[in-house]
Amino acid sequence: MADAKIFDQQLYPYQRHPDQDASAPVRHPVIVVGAGPVGLATAIDLGLHGVPVVLLDDNDRVSTGSRAICFAKRPLEIFDRLGCGQQMVDKGVVWNVGKVFMGERQVYDFNLLPEGGHRRPAFINLQQYYVEQMLLDRLRDLQGQGAPIQLRGKSRVSAIGQHEDHATVEIDTPEGPYELEADWLIACDGAGSPTRKMLGLDFVGRVFEDNFLIADVTMQADFPTERWFWFDPPFNPGQSALLHKQPDGVWRIDLQLGWDIDKEVEKRPENVIPRIKAMLGEDVEFALEWVSVYTFQCRRMERFRHGRVIFAGDSAHQVSPFGARGANSGIQDADNLCWKLKLVLDGSAPETLLDSYDAERLYGAEENILNSTRSTDFITPKSEISRIFRDAALHLSERHAFARPFVNSGRLSVPCTYDGSALNTADAMPEAPARTRPGSPCPDAELPDGFLLDRLGGRFTVLAIGTDAKPVEAGDIPIDLIALAPSETLAERYGTGIYLIRPDQHIAARWPAFDARAIREAIARATGNTP
Structure with a gap:
């Protein structure tokens, strides 16, 4: 059970x-x-x-029930950059x-992370309420350090107005309504997104007919820490089932x-x-936590x-839970957006840079x-x-490796x-x-003094592997320089040469040798400053 029912x-x-x-x-x-994981x-x-930011939420507490539980390697690396990844891995x-x-x-069976040299695992299972709590703790920590973040609970957005250079927001509170203006408004208010509805917008895509029961149960069980997926199991004939372990003796069960x-x-x-007794056996004691x-x-x-x-996260897109692509994708939305918005607000990049958020x-x-x-x-x-x-x-995959790529129990988030x-x-x-x-x-790589991704992110970085490089200036955009000796792992994943890394740890460009002019041109392109 969640600690003191957080x-x-x-x-x-x-x-x-x-x-x-x-x-x-x-x-x-x-x-x-929206103060869910993405917000x-x-x-x-x-x-x-x-960047000064006001975070509005119509609630005053974390989500009820486990909801999203599978957090993949890439979002964990983003949480590391935000300063709370280790707590999640320790608990998960x-x-x-x-x-x-x-x-x-x-x-x-399959292994999602067969190679070494990575700080983070392929996945952790951690209830969404713990993820939100740890993000809240990090937010409070940053507030204590003077970061310009405000969190306002019980503040429901009831109306939105669009203007050429700002948006207006009407907010309902326990003490009545008031209005704010924002240069930019980011909607992270979930699949039912009131923001989306207020603007008269909708989704395109497919809704499937099948229904699934999702249950979190507390029990003492000796199942291994693995993802188990059944097709046509005897306890749910003609359908499918999924079993996942979570912290605190909580298990996630999905039944078609x-x-x-x-x-x-x-x-x-x-x-x-x-249904759960048919799956686990009559003699297994369990209690329902969330259904x-x-x-x-x-x-x-x-x-x-x-x-x-x-829009970011579920307010912008929805996918089926199998594959853990919902919350993981939303965290990558935030990772893509924030550095771009910072540059736009600073006047270091045109507003059209935000169109690249849309495209990417x-x-x-x-x-x-x-x-x-x-x-x-x-x-x-x-x-x-x-x-x-x-x-x-499925039958062929038991004995023949060629058939296994055809089996699809949920292509997991990458x-x-x-x-x-x-x-x-280019x-x-x-x-x-x-x-x-x-x-x-x-990709991460183990270094003599830690891991590569711990040294990247938040700013543009010139990464030189096994070749000479010098500091580069590009107007008012700060650029770090990291020089590394080649190693077997770096050679396998990067080779040798010069890499330009974006603030979100994505690669913008690479060259076999240092060229300051080429780097400046690549930064101009990566910040939307190329005509």
Whole structure:
């Protein structure tokens, strides 16, 4: 059970703010709507950049129930940059291995992080309320250090107005409404996004017919720390099931229910408990902590930027839970957006740089939706011939490696490579490892004094591996220089040469040798300053 039921505690209760007594609406550089994982990460990132930000939430506590539980390697690396990754890993359940079953037989297993030299694992399982609590703790820590972050609980946005150079926000509080203005408004207010609805916007994409029961149960069990997925298990014949371990003796169970169900009836304990007993056995003692029923949805907004309002996380896109691409994608949205917004607010980049957020994260959303849709079609075949193909792939995968790539129990979250981004400079090292081409996130590597990613992020960085380099100036944009001796791991992942790394640890350009002019041109391109 969650420590002292953290989701029952008022962690950021309403307090009256002087803005409510101002004679005219107060203007803030950035207002973020929604204090879930994405909104909190956005506010922290902006605060680290020195950008004043107001975070509004209609609640005053963390989310009820586990909700998102699988946090992938890339978001953990982003949390490291934000200053709270270690706490999450310490509390979370670390795993790299998954197993796939057909009926009662295990057909194969897989390792999501087969190579060494990375600080972070492929995944941790950690309840969303703990993630939010740790982000809140980090936000409070930054506030104590003077970071310009405000968090206002019980502050519900009820109306939004768009203007050429700002947005207006009407806020309802326990003491009545008031208005604020923002140079930029970031909507992180979830799949039901009131912000999106207020602007008359909607999703495009698919909603699938199948329904799934999701239950968090507390129990003492000796299942290993792995992801187990069943097709056609005896305890849920003709359907699928998933089992995950979480901290505090909590286990996540997903059970496919099929079409045409009454969701409220299926959530009743008298209906949930027999299903779980059939899975675990009559003699296993457990208690329900949280229950929900969901349908697969693979949808997104047509654009994520609308004038002065920018959407991130579930407010911008939705995918099915299998694959852990929802919250993980939202954290990468924030990672992509905040450094760009900082440059725009400072006047170091044109507003059109924010269009690259739209392009790059739409690309990421499309990648997630494609993989999520394929997973859904494999898990829930829509025709008899599809089911025959799926079952044949599962049977063959038990003995033949060639069939395993066809098995899809949820293609798990991986970082997005922004191939074709307008911010990339043409690759001057095509013979170097493809995994570090322009647009790619930097893979980690162990160094004699730590890990590579601990030294990157927040600013542009010139990374020189096994070659000479000098400091570079590019107007008022700060640029770090890191020179590393080549090693076996660096050679395998980067080769030798010069890399230009963006503040979000994505690669903007690479060259075989140092060229200050080329670096300045690449920075101009990566900041939208190229005509």
